[in-house]
Amino acid sequence: MDDVAIEAGVSQMTVSRVMRGTGQTSEQVRHRVEQAARKLGYVPNRLATSLRDETTPLIAVVLPTLGNRVFSEVLDGITATLSGRGLQPVFGVTEYSEATEEELVRDLLSWRPQGIILPGLEHSDATRIAIRAAGVRVVEVMDIDGDPISIAFGLSQYAAGQATARYMLTKGYRRFGYIGSQGARDLRAVKRFNGFRDAVRDSGGQILVEHVSDGPSSMIEGRRATATVLSAPDRPEAIYYSNDDLAAGGIMHCLSHGVTMPTDVALAGFNGLPFLEALPIQLTTVETPRLEMGIRAAQHLIDDHDTSEVPRVIDLGFHLIPGQTS
Amino acid sequence: MDDVAIEAGVSQMTVSRVMRGTGQTSEQVRHRVEQAARKLGYVPNRLATSLRDETTPLIAVVLPTLGNRVFSEVLDGITATLSGRGLQPVFGVTEYSEATEEELVRDLLSWRPQGIILPGLEHSDATRIAIRAAGVRVVEVMDIDGDPISIAFGLSQYAAGQATARYMLTKGYRRFGYIGSQGARDLRAVKRFNGFRDAVRDSGGQILVEHVSDGPSSMIEGRRATATVLSAPDRPEAIYYSNDDLAAGGIMHCLSHGVTMPTDVALAGFNGLPFLEALPIQLTTVETPRLEMGIRAAQHLIDDHDTSEVPRVIDLGFHLIPGQTS
DNA sequence: GTGAAAGCGCTAACAC
DNA sequence: GTGTTAGCGCTTTCAC
Numbered sequence: 069m070d071d072v073a074i075e076a077g078v079s080q081m082t083v084s085r086v087m088r089g090t091g092q093t094s095e096q097v098r099h100r101v102e103q104a105a106r107k108l109g110y111v112p113n114r115l116a117t118s119l120r121d122e123t124t125p126l127i128a129v130v131l132p133t134l135g136n137r138v139f140s141e142v143l144d145g146i147t148a149t150l151s152g153r154g155l156q157p158v159f160g161v162t163e164y165s166e167a168t169e170e171e172l173v174r175d176l177l178s179w180r181p182q183g184i185i186l187p188g189l190e191h192s193d194a195t196r197i198a199i200r201a202a203g204v205r206v207v208e209v210m211d212i213d214g215d216p217i218s219i220a221f222g223l224s225q226y227a228a229g230q231a232t233a234r235y236m237l238t239k240g241y242r243r244f245g246y247i248g249s250q251g252a253r254d255l256r257a258v259k260r261f262n263g264f265r266d267a268v269r270d271s272g273g274q275i276l277v278e279h280v281s282d283g284p285s286s287m288i289e290g291r292r293a294t295a296t297v298l299s300a301p302d303r304p305e306a307i308y309y310s311n312d313d314l315a316a317g318g319i320m321h322c323l324s325h326g327v328t329m330p331t332d333v334a335l336a337g338f339n340g341l342p343f344l345e346a347l348p349i350q351l352t353t354v355e356t357p358r359l360e361m362g363i364r365a366a367q368h369l370i371d372d373h374d375t376s377e378v379p380r381v382i383d384l385g386f387h388l389i390p391g392q393t394s
Numbered sequence: 395m396d397d398v399a400i401e402a403g404v405s406q407m408t409v410s411r412v413m414r415g416t417g418q419t420s421e422q423v424r425h426r427v428e429q430a431a432r433k434l435g436y437v438p439n440r441l442a443t444s445l446r447d448e449t450t451p452l453i454a455v456v457l458p459t460l461g462n463r464v465f466s467e468v469l470d471g472i473t474a475t476l477s478g479r480g481l482q483p484v485f486g487v488t489e490y491s492e493a494t495e496e497e498l499v500r501d502l503l504s505w506r507p508q509g510i511i512l513p514g515l516e517h518s519d520a521t522r523i524a525i526r527a528a529g530v531r532v533v534e535v536m537d538i539d540g541d542p543i544s545i546a547f548g549l550s551q552y553a554a555g556q557a558t559a560r561y562m563l564t565k566g567y568r569r570f571g572y573i574g575s576q577g578a579r580d581l582r583a584v585k586r587f588n589g590f591r592d593a594v595r596d597s598g599g600q601i602l603v604e605h606v607s608d609g610p611s612s613m614i615e616g617r618r619a620t621a622t623v624l625s626a627p628d629r630p631e632a633i634y635y636s637n638d639d640l641a642a643g644g645i646m647h648c649l650s651h652g653v654t655m656p657t658d659v660a661l662a663g664f665n666g667l668p669f670l671e672a673l674p675i676q677l678t679t680v681e682t683p684r685l686e687m688g689i690r691a692a693q694h695l696i697d698d699h700d701t702s703e704v705p706r707v708i709d710l711g712f713h714l715i716p717g718q719t720s
Numbered sequence: 721g722t723g724a725a726a727g728c729g730c731t732a733a734c735a736c
Numbered sequence: 737g738t739g740t741t742a743g744c745g746c747t748t749t750c751a752c
Contacts, residue, residue, distance in 0.1 A: 069745060079723045084747060092721050109527025114504040115445045116745030119728050124441070134470050140460040147460075147487055156501060158484050161473055175482060178440040201435030287672035317672045323649065324674040346613035346643045348650040395729060405739050410731060418737050442729030445744050 069112075075104035087112060118180065127369055128176035128184040128204075129159040130169060132254070135284050136313065137341055138358055139187070142209060145362020146185065153370055155182065162187075164253035170195050177202045183369030189214035190255050207365040211256050212381045219378055221364045223386045225256045228354050229263030229308075231388050232336050233273075235352070236306050239394055241334055242273040245304035247293045247314050249285035257310040260338060264308050276302045285310065290317025295325075298333060306334035306394060312341045315351055319393065323348065334394035340387070350391035357384040395438075401430035413438060444506065453695055454502035454510040454530075455485040456495060458580070461610050462639065463667055464684055465513070468535060471688020472511065479696055481508065488513075490579035496521050503528045509695030515540035516581050533691040537582050538707045545704055547690045549712045551582045554680045555589030555634075557714050558662050559599075561678070562632050565720055567660055568599040571630035573619045573640050575611035583636035586664060590634050602628045611636065616643025621651075624659060632660035632720060638667045641677055645719065649674065660720035666713070676717035683710040 073080045078097055085091040086101040093101075104110075118124040127150055131139045147157055158179060160172040170192050176184060177198055183205035189212075196217060199206050208220040236244070246264070248257055265275055277300055279293045290313060297307060298321070309315035315337030322329050329335060329349060337344075340355030361384060368378075399406045404423055411417040412427040419427075430436075444450040453476055457465045473483055484505060486498040495512075499521050502510060509531035515538075522543060525532055534546040539553075562570070572590070574583050591601055603626055605619045616639060623633060624647070635641035641663030648655050655661060655675060663670075666681030687710060694704075 080745085081723055081747080082721085084745095085722085088747090090747095094721060097721080109523070111500075111524065111528045112504050113445075113506060113745055115441050115450070115506060116728090117747075119439075119441045119445050119730090119744090120746045120748085122728065134466040134473070137463070140466050144460050144487075151486070156484065156486065158482065160477070160482065161470075178438050180439060180441060197435070198437065202437045287669040291672045313669075320672045320674055343613040343639075346617045346646045348646055406729085407731075407740080408738060410729095411738085414731090416731095420737060423737080439729055442744090443731075445728090445746090446730045446732085448744065 069110065071108055072101065072104045072110050075108060076100040122180075124180050124182065125155045126158050126179055126181040127155055127366065128173075128179070128181040129157045130172060130176070130184070130186050131159060131161050132164050132187050133284065134161055135286075136311070137343075138311070138339055138356075141358040142362040145359040146366045149363045149366035149370070155366075155370065164250055166190075166192050166195075170198075174198050177204060180204075183207065185209060185365050185369070186217075188255055189216055189220060191217070205369050207368050209361045209365045211259070212383055213259055216380050219368060219380050219382065221361050221368070221382045221384055223356060223384055225259035226263035228338065228356075228386050229260035229265075230267045231263075231386070232260075232308060232338070232352075232354060233264040233267035233271075235388055235390065236308070236334065236336060236394055237268070237271050237273060239330075239334065241306040241394070242271075243302075243305045244268055244273060244275050245277045245297045245307040246275055246279065246310075247290060247297060247307055247318070248278070248280040248310035249283060249289060249314060251280060251282045254310065260310065261308070276300075276304045280310075285313045287313050287317040287320065290314030291321045292317070294318040294321040298327065304333070306330075306336070309335065309337045312337040312339045312344055312351065312353055315353065315393075316344065316347060319347055319349060319351060329393040336394055340389055344391075349393060350389075352391035352394040353389050355387040355389050357386070360384055395436065397434055398427065398430045398436050401434060402426040448506075450506050450508065451481045452484050452505055452507040453481055453692065454499075454505070454507040455483045456498060456502070456510070456512050457485060457487050458490050458513050459610065460487055461612075462637070463669075464637070464665055464682075467684040468688040471685040472692045475689045475692035475696070481692075481696065490576055492516075492518050492521075496524075500524050503530060506530075509533065511535060511691050511695070512543075514582055515542055515546060517543070531695050533694050535687045535691045537585070538709055539585055542706050545694060545706050545708065547687050547694070547708045547710055549682060549710055551585035552589035554664065554682075554712050555586035555591075556593040557589075557712070558586075558634060558664070558678075558680060559590040559593035559597075561714055561716065562634070562660065562662060562720055563594070563597050563599060565656075565660065567632035567720070568597075569628075569631045570594055570599060570601050571603045571623045571633040572601055572605065572636075573616060573623060573633055573644070574604075574606040574636035575609060575615060575640060577606060577608045580636065586636065587634070602626075602630045606636075611639045613639050613643040613646065616640030617647045618643070620644040620647040624653065630659070632656075632662070635661065635663045638663040638665045638670055638677065638679055641679065641719075642670065642673060645673055645675060645677060655719040662720055666715055670717075675719060676715075678717035678720040679715050681713040681715050683712070686710055
């Protein structure tokens with residue numbers, strides 16, 4: 069910037085004013101500065117601006133994984149909301165590890181972001197302390213079953229599982245299987261299953277088999293798991309999947325092996341991802357407000373508001389979509 | 395940091411040394427400083443470090459969209475490679491707009507990243523100038539058909555289209571349809587189609603219909619487009635899709651309407667996404683090294699090396715996967 | 721309409 | 737083993 073100032077024969081201050089279009093500058097000077105800047109290929113240094121202003125245009129975003137469309141849709145909602153307002157996301161991925169999250173949050177906070185968006189309500193003490201110490205705005209997304217640090221935009225995962233079970237029960241199914249992934253690390257999937265299981269048991273139904281693989285969820289994993297579950301001696305009438313990818317894999321298994329849905333086996337998923345609409349048979353699932361969670365979370369961090377007045381939990385709800393698989 | 399120094403009764407410099415574990419510090423002092431830091435909830439400010447050191451641990455990443463698994467896989471490769479080495483991605487999405495890319499690149503560069511990763515080889519002059527001026531390392535990914543700014547890791551999109559056409563031609567198809575999306579903004583899809591079309595014409599085949607929708611690609615869009623193309627009076631024997639999502643939609647249309655593949659119509663896609671494996675019928679497609687592109691790009695930015703010695707184009711190749719749809 | 725000075729938080733280099 | 741100094745690039749404040 070000093071170089072530009074010298075080249076244009078003015079002070080740094082004037083260059084600063086021209087670059088940002090603030091204050092008073094004569095047409096003449098403005099022109100000379102712009103020329104000089106272009107000639108020297110001047111690139112402003114936001115580190116300096118942010119250090120000086122004690123504020124950054126950054127929003128930190130923590131995601132469990134990029135391997136599921138669910139989170140890239142949330143991220144999409146966030147980036148779309150931020151981009152119009154000159155804010156930038158800095159993000160990181162935890163792969164469902166609390167320890168990774170802890171380190172990641174510390175790293176992200178050192179950039180002094182305006183705010184931070186976290187997935188879910190479960191975080192280590194160290195994570196909570198770091199966030200409190202940084203005095204940064206926090207929003208938690210996805211889940212509302214628990215105690216948010218400050219505010220959460222999401223849905224009741226437990227209730228979603230419950231609702232799915234109740235629907236299946238009204239359809240007459242009593243003997244269920246469950247297919248999940250990510251071991252027990254996906255805490256929201258665990259909550260959904262708890263809701264599902266509780267509702268089933270309350271009605272005298274039973275969970276015959278739980279098949280939770282350790283790796284990430286995918287259609288192919290769902291297909292394999294479905295083959296396994298359906299070939300078990302105690303074969304369930306209906307299968308609840310922890311998400312749509314797994315459930316779609318179940319559909320593929322059935323289509324490929326002449327298993328008729330829902331008479332041979334009924335299926336239900338979770339998320340209501342757009343690709344389901346393209347399948348030959350419509351999956352019973354629960355539609356979640358993924359984009360909206362991202363948008364609302366980002367908006368909350370942007371907007372001015374009295375923290376004390378805001379409700380701590382915003383339930384964005386869910387919507388059971390009856391399909392042809394149950 | 396000054397507060398911590400006062401609390402611990404030492405100088406800022408000592409606090410700095412303790413925090414980073416560098417230099418000499420007595421056990422005593424170290425302990426006092428750590429206590430003080432914890433008590434005051436000290437969070438280091440990387441803006442200051444980066445300004446002072448004239449270097450950041452940031453890698454800028456530009457992506458066309460998050461709506462396609464292809465790019466989240468590339469991003470996954472990048473983040474996985476960076477995270478081990480204390481580097482952080484800052485990213486933005488262009489939605490296939492060159493103007494958005496220009497602005498985004500300027501914004502990202504103002505953070506003084508170590509390097510920047512761009513999709514494809516086509517960028518506006520302003521983008522190129524900004525990058526050159528910033529003196530930042532650049533890697534372009536996905537495509538190698540053109541002139542990279544510095545180095546590109548990718549594959550020949552034109553050759554991939556050609557290879558697909560040649561394979562289809564050996565199978566006896568001569569009358570083709572093409573289904574794409576994103577208008578003409580997805581320049582790599584355009585290159586693939588050019589390769590495909592040229593190869594088809596060279597063999598006396600013909601492209602009967604080109605159906606390129608303006609929106610993003612999706613399975614459901616592919617399903618709809620396939621219905622349209624197959625109901626046209628001049629119905630093609632085979633359809634080439636600009637990617638797997640669209641092609642999978644085509645498969646769904648055929649499965650749902652009793653259209654037998656490949657006898658009634660043959661299909662081919664592009665990318666070799668994992669979900670294809672789960673489908674009831676295997677799609678003929680071209681497998682691309684998505685994760686590897688991300689990993690190699692990130693590694694290149696991390697590694698020390700003499701810029702002049704490095705080849706400018708790294709062809710990571712592709713792999714035609716014959717399926718049951720052609 | 722323009723400039724000079726000061727300081728944001730941190731650390732390399734050099735005392736002691 | 738610890739402290740002092742200076743400066744990274746920018747902008748707020750105040751002077752002219």
